[in-house]
Amino acid sequence: MDYDELADLYARQYRDYKDDLEFYARLAEQAEGPVLELGAGQGRVALYLARRGVRVWALEPSAAMRSRGEEAGRDLPVRWLAADMRDFDLRQRFPLIIAPFNALMHLYTLADQNAALERVAAHLAAGGVFAFDLYNPLRIRADGALRLEGRYDGLEVYYHQEHHPATQRLLTHYLADEAVPGGALRRRRYTLDQRYFTRYEVERWLAAAGFEGRLAGGFYGEPFTPNSPWMVWTARRVS
Numbered sequence: 001m002d003y004d005e006l007a008d009l010y011a012r013q014y015r016d017y018k019d020d021l022e023f024y025a026r027l028a029e030q031a032e033g034p035v036l037e038l039g040a041g042q043g044r045v046a047l048y049l050a051r052r053g054v055r056v057w058a059l060e061p062s063a064a065m066r067s068r069g070e071e072a073g074r075d076l077p078v079r080w081l082a083a084d085m086r087d088f089d090l091r092q093r094f095p096l097i098i099a100p101f102n103a104l105m106h107l108y109t110l111a112d113q114n115a116a117l118e119r120v121a122a123h124l125a126a127g128g129v130f131a132f133d134l135y136n137p138l139r140i141r142a143d144g145a146l147r148l149e150g151r152y153d154g155l156e157v158y159y160h161q162e163h164h165p166a167t168q169r170l171l172t173h174y175l176a177d178e179a180v181p182g183g184a185l186r187r188r189r190y191t192l193d194q195r196y197f198t199r200y201e202v203e204r205w206l207a208a209a210g211f212e213g214r215l216a217g218g219f220y221g222e223p224f225t226p227n228s229p230w231m232v233w234t235a236r237r238v239s
């Protein structure tokens with residue numbers, strides 16, 4: 001999915017989202033060497049790590065997302081890469097590869113998922129860790145109702161969701177309203193298209209590529225339950 005159109009909305013929605021930062025920072029501190037982030041967006045995580053002295057390679061296909069990150073992190077040790085996680089070759093191995101905040105929900109087919117994991121395996125150093133977090137699909141409550149998502153500097157954002165269980169697809173439709181000079185209301189519409197993973201689907205996907213995955217229900221090692229907000233995975237190569 002192309003995030004170019006979503007970049008401005010995304011910047012406003014997630015400016016204050018920090019729940020996952022310490023989790024990825026802890027892993028980065030334990031890793032020796034640079035960290036590779038897949039789907040790095042505007043650098044929400046990459047810049048946080050870089051401010052702590054971690055060298056980060058930030059892979060992001062959307063020019064609008066990437067340019068915001070490049071601008072914000074001009075003096076930081078982040079190397080931005082315009083690439084797709086299904087098809088990249090950096091000729092370098094990393095002790096830690098991360099895909100924070102649902103980035104893997106943009107792998108829509110089994111072929112996409114396998115291609116990305118094959119690329120992860122090819123770029124992970126011996127003993128390295130692949131860590132990512134995904135929405136817990138057991139929490140999806142897509143009843144179609146329109147809800148207020150938030151207010152951001154004069155922008156009022158509503159959303160409704162469409163859940164397609166047969167294809168594990170979740171469509172989030174946003175309506176972003178803003179008063180423009182002259183007194184008119186400008187409404188923009190955006191759709192976020194995500195394909196969710198189930199718990200054992202992730203486990204099987206990882207195992208088939210020689211990884212053992214450990215699942216937590218939050219960023220501090222909480223047990224995974226039906227009510228957990230996240231599936232937080234850390235995976236290592238075992239074969």
Ligand SMILES: C[S@@+](CC[C@H](N)C(=O)[O-])C[C@H]1O[C@@H](n2cnc3c(N)ncnc32)[C@H](O)[C@@H]1O
Pocket residue numbers: 001002003014038039040041042043044045059060061062065083084085086099100101102103106
């Ligand atoms: C939900 S955002 C997460 C951004 C960032 N990781 C964060 O935590 O703020 C998902 C990102 O994945 C990127 N993305 C989508 N498809 C991708 C692909 N095939 N390869 C790499 N990145 C992709 C999007 O452009 C978007 O920036």
